[in-house]
Every structure is written in structure tokens, then in C-alpha cells.
Amino acid sequence: MSSPTRVLVLNSGSSSVKYQLLDARDSGRLATGLVERIGERTSRLKHTPAGGESRERTGRIADHEAALKAVAEELAADGLGLDSPELAAIGHRVVHGGLKFTEPTVVDDAVLAEIERLVPVAPLHNPANLTGIRTAQALRPDLPQVAVFDTAFHTTMPESAARYAIDTETADAHRIRRYGFHGTSHAYVSRETAKLLGRSPEEVNVIVLHLGNGASASAVEGGRCVDTSMGLTPLEGLVMGTRSGDMDPAVIFHLMRVGKMSADEIDTLLNKRSGLIGLCGDNDMREIRRRVDEGDERARLAFDIYIHRLKKYIGAYYAVLGRVDAIAFTAGVGENAAAVREAAVAGLAGLGLAVDAERNAGRGDGPRLISPEGARVAVAVVPTDEELEIATQTYALVGKNSR
Ligand SMILES: Nc1ncnc2c1ncn2[C@@H]1O[C@H](COP(=O)(O)OP(=O)(O)O)[C@@H](O)[C@H]1O
Numbered sequence: 001m002s003s004p005t006r007v008l009v010l011n012s013g014s015s016s017v018k019y020q021l022l023d024a025r026d027s028g029r030l031a032t033g034l035v036e037r038i039g040e041r042t043s044r045l046k047h048t049p050a051g052g053e054s055r056e057r058t059g060r061i062a063d064h065e066a067a068l069k070a071v072a073e074e075l076a077a078d079g080l081g082l083d084s085p086e087l088a089a090i091g092h093r094v095v096h097g098g099l100k101f102t103e104p105t106v107v108d109d110a111v112l113a114e115i116e117r118l119v120p121v122a123p124l125h126n127p128a129n130l131t132g133i134r135t136a137q138a139l140r141p142d143l144p145q146v147a148v149f150d151t152a153f154h155t156t157m158p159e160s161a162a163r164y165a166i167d168t169e170t171a172d173a174h175r176i177r178r179y180g181f182h183g184t185s186h187a188y189v190s191r192e193t194a195k196l197l198g199r200s201p202e203e204v205n206v207i208v209l210h211l212g213n214g215a216s217a218s219a220v221e222g223g224r225c226v227d228t229s230m231g232l233t234p235l236e237g238l239v240m241g242t243r244s245g246d247m248d249p250a251v252i253f254h255l256m257r258v259g260k261m262s263a264d265e266i267d268t269l270l271n272k273r274s275g276l277i278g279l280c281g282d283n284d285m286r287e288i289r290r291r292v293d294e295g296d297e298r299a300r301l302a303f304d305i306y307i308h309r310l311k312k313y314i315g316a317y318y319a320v321l322g323r324v325d326a327i328a329f330t331a332g333v334g335e336n337a338a339a340v341r342e343a344a345v346a347g348l349a350g351l352g353l354a355v356d357a358e359r360n361a362g363r364g365d366g367p368r369l370i371s372p373e374g375a376r377v378a379v380a381v382v383p384t385d386e387e388l389e390i391a392t393q394t395y396a397l398v399g400k401n402s403r
Pocket residue numbers: 211212213214241283284285286331332333336337
């Protein structure tokens with residue numbers, strides 16, 4: 001038999017698991033799916049086999065281990081079970097890899113220990129990633145498990161961008177620096193943007209705006225990341241669905257001293273009850289736009305704060321790069337919310353930035369330009385595909401190791 005070519009990719013979030021089974025030879029998808037609201041009574045698993053009808057399971061799925069077992073059952077029902085000899089590896093998105101992991105890595109006990117050590121700086125993400133890996137190991141102990149790190153793409157940032165201006169000894173003692181996240185997406189989208197322009201990644205400077213529930217911006221110079229908006233943890237930077245992004249760090253001391261809140265309470269406040277949901281009670285951009293259109297003032301202000309921050313990062317990264325060839329909008333909000341894209345570049349004609357209203361309102365599956373004909377800077381919608389990128393990297397590593 002020829003060597004196996006299929007890769008199962010697991011993207012385990014704090015309360016969700018996204019997965020895809022792909023054939024690495026042709027990037028073809030055999031099945032995709034999502035488990036949402038893990039741990040709640042209203043959990044939902046949606047499984048879609050390639051070319052077939054989607055199936056749904058509802059009802060409580062207690063934890064990530066149960067979620068993965070349910071995923072394995074759904075795959076088995078399509079004859080794509082984890083016991084398949086055609087499976088070459090399982091690829092995992094791991095959010096925090098610190099500075100150690102600059103490349104995709106086959107998981108062993110030392111790698112697991114390092115991911116565990118980084119839990120305090122990625123408390124929403126790394127624990128779920130670990131459970132995903134351990135459950136997959138238990139289901140297929142013979143298969144290579146490959147970790148693909150969100151932080152890897154950002155390890156090229158110069159020290160001037162990566163360091164905070166705090167006491168160096170203290171920073172070094174606690175490994176405090178800016179790591180950046182969503183790197184797999186920033187890498188993929190910046191390359192796809194170059195392709196859209198008909199140029200090689202080395203030739204172009206791109207600002208990537210990854211706007212999902214978590215959101216981050218990056219400045220990519222000739223294919224290398226030179227700055228990004230998330231820092232030690234995925235809390236810094238843009239306004240997000242439930243996270244505050246940038247603010248004066250003294251807000252924390254004030255809440256401790258005057259608000260009598262504990263560190264854990266403030267952590268929860270800033271990570272889970274801030275951002276759009278803290279500002280207006282909704283974190284879904286569709287709902288916020290609907291409310292704005294109805295004249296809701298709180299939703300309007302939340303939207304304006306979100307856009308103001310985004311615009312500041314566009315300006316900052318324009319300055320960091322000096323020359324910008326393209327701005328790429330990606331992830332759930334970036335790919336779908338025309339109103340966000342329009343507002344983010346409104347008034348920036350002086351920087352060569354504009355969107356064409358008709359192009360911006362249009363839809364399409366692949367990467368597309370939304371700037372006017374002949375614009376100095378291309379503005380584009382470039383769908384991200386973290387799962388495909390993880391599968392490609394996983395297969396490249398496993399293939400290399402087996403040769
Ligand atoms: N049609 C749409 N219009 C506006 N926003 C959308 C649309 N579809 C999805 N979104 C936004 O995308 C977000 C999810 O993005 P996604 O990249 O899937 O996030 P994550 O990977 O962090 O879960 C949702 O919270 C929602 O606000």
C-alpha cells in the first residue's frame with residue numbers, strides 16, 4: 001500500500017472544536033465540522049461529509065474529551081474513522097508556543113510539558129489544545145501528533161517590536177515579551193494576498209487584519225512578520241468579541257485597589273466580559289450591525305470604538321512598514337462584514353486606501369480585491385484557512401520524517 005496521505009486537523013478553542021479531515025495530496029476536504037458550546041447544556045456538533053448532507057447532534061457535550069470522541073464517531077459513521085490506515089497524522093492548532101517553537105513540531109512528552117508550562121499565558125486556549133492532543137493520542141497512539149503554533153510566524157519580530165518597555169531583568173525572569181497569535185492565519189493570508197496581486201511574498205508588504213471572535217493585526221514585510229497586535233497573551237491589541245484589547249495597564253491596579261477585585265476577577269472581566277460584549281451586550285458583529293441599523297446607540301458606540309482601534313493599527317502598521325502594497329481583511333468579521341471594511345478605511349484616501357462600494361458589497365468564495373481600479377494600495381478580502389495550512393504543514397513534516 002502507498003503511504004497514507006490524510007490528515008485530521010483539530011482546532012480546539014476554549015469552548016469549541018473545529019475540525020477537518022483533508023487529503024494532503026490535493027488539499028481535498030473529506031469532512032469538516034464544529035462542536036460548539038462545550039460544557040453547556042446546549043452543545044451542538046455539526047458534521048459535514050464532503051459532498052453530503054450536514055448532520056447535527058445537540059445536547060450537552062461535557063468537555064473537550066467527550067467532544068473529540070463524538071467527532072470520532074461521526075467520522076466513523078462516514079467510513080472515515082480514526083482507525084483508518086489512510087490517516088498519516090493528526091495536526092493540532094496550539095495557541096501559545098512561547099519562543100521555543102518556531103516550526104511545526106511532532107508532539108512528545110517534552111513538547112506536552114512545554115505547552116503545559118505556557119498555560120498561564122494562554123489560559124483560554126492552551127488547556128483545550130492539550131486535551132485535544134491527549135485525547136487524539138489515546139485514540140491513535142501509533143500516529144504522529146503534530147503541533148502547529150499560533151506564535152511561530154511571529155518569532156521573526158525584531159526585539160524593538162517584541163519587547164515591552166519594562167525593566168529588562170524582570171521581563172527576562174518571567175519571559176515577558178510580545179509573542180503574537182493567529183500566526184498560522186497571518187502567514188497563510190499574507191501569502192494568499194501576494195498571490196492575488198500576482199507577486200511573490202518576498203516582494204510585498206501586507207497589513208493583515210484577522211477579525212474573528214479573537215482579533216489581531218499584523219505587519220508583514222516581504223513574507224516576514226515585523227509586528228503584530230497581540231502580546232504576551234491574546235488580550236492585547238484590537239477590540240475583540242469579549243476581550244478589551246489595549247488599555248492603560250493602570251486600569252488593573254485601580255480595579256484592584258478601588259474596585260476591590262481580585263486578579264482572577266479582572267482576568268475574567270477583561271477576557272470574557274469586555275470588548276464588544278462588554279460595551280453593548282452582543283459580541284456577534286451581525287447582531288451589532290442589525291442594532292446599529294435600528295438606531296441603537298450602545299451598539300453604535302461599540303461599533304465606533306471597534307473601528308477607531310482598527311484604524312489606529314492600520315495607521316501604525318503603515319508607519320512600521322513604510323510602504324504598503326495591500327491590506328487584507330480575513331476571519332469571520334473581516335470576510336463577511338462589509339460595513340467594518342468600509343468604516344476601517346474611511347477617510348484614509350491620503351494613504352492611498354479606499355474601497356469600491358460595489359466590490360465591497362459583493363460576495364465570493366475566494367480572495368478578491370475591493371479597492372477601486374488602479375488604487376495605490378490594494379484592499380482585499382482574503383479568506384483564511386487555518387485548518388488547510390495546519391494540514392499542509394503537518395503533512396510536510398511527517399512526510400519529511402518518514403523519508
Ligand atoms: N455575515 C457576517 N456578518 C458579520 N459578522 C459575521 C458574519 N459571519 C460571521 N461573523 C462574525 O464572525 C465571528 C466569528 O469569526 P471566526 O473567525 O469564526 O471566529 P473564531 O475563530 O474566533 O471563533 C462571529 O462572532 C461574528 O461576529
